[in-house]
Structure formats: structure tokens, C-alpha cells
Amino acid sequence: SFKQVLVATIITLLVVLLVNPGYGLLAFLGVALVSWLAAHLVLRLLPGLTGDVYGAINEIGEVIVLLIFSAWLS
Numbered sequence: 001s002f003k004q005v006l007v008a009t010i011i012t013l014l015v016v017l018l019v020n021p022g023y024g025l026l027a028f029l030g031v032a033l034v035s036w037l038a039a040h041l042v043l044r045l046l047p048g049l050t051g052d053v054y055g056a057i058n059e060i061g062e063v064i065v066l067l068i069f070s071a072w073l074s
Helices: 002-019 021-045 051-073
Strands: none
Touching: 002 021, 021 051
């Protein structure tokens, strides 16, 4: 439900802000944007989101976080 998504988002945002406010927030916003865009694209092509689509979006999000933090550490 929307309430569960909101609570999970708030908890994630709080952890991000406690661990690394600068790049953590950038990673959070990057993943949120790319996840929304990917879901929007899939919904234009398919009638719904499947477990495989959620898994692919999750993997894309992980790559975004790894790229942002590897750039930060360089």
C-alpha cells in the first residue's frame, strides 16, 4: 500500500542521511528517478509489472549506487 511505501522510503532516507548525507542523498535520488523511469517505460509496453521487472529495476538501482559511490571514492 502507499503507507508501506512511504514508511519504507522515510526509513531509507533517514539511514542515507545518517550514513552519508552528500553522496547518499544523490544515490537515493538517482535510484528513485531511474526506478520511476524504468517502471513507467515498462508500463507503457506491458500491462503490468512482474517479479522479473522488479528484479531488473532493483539490479539497475544497485548499479546506480555502485557507480555513484565508486565515483565518490575515486
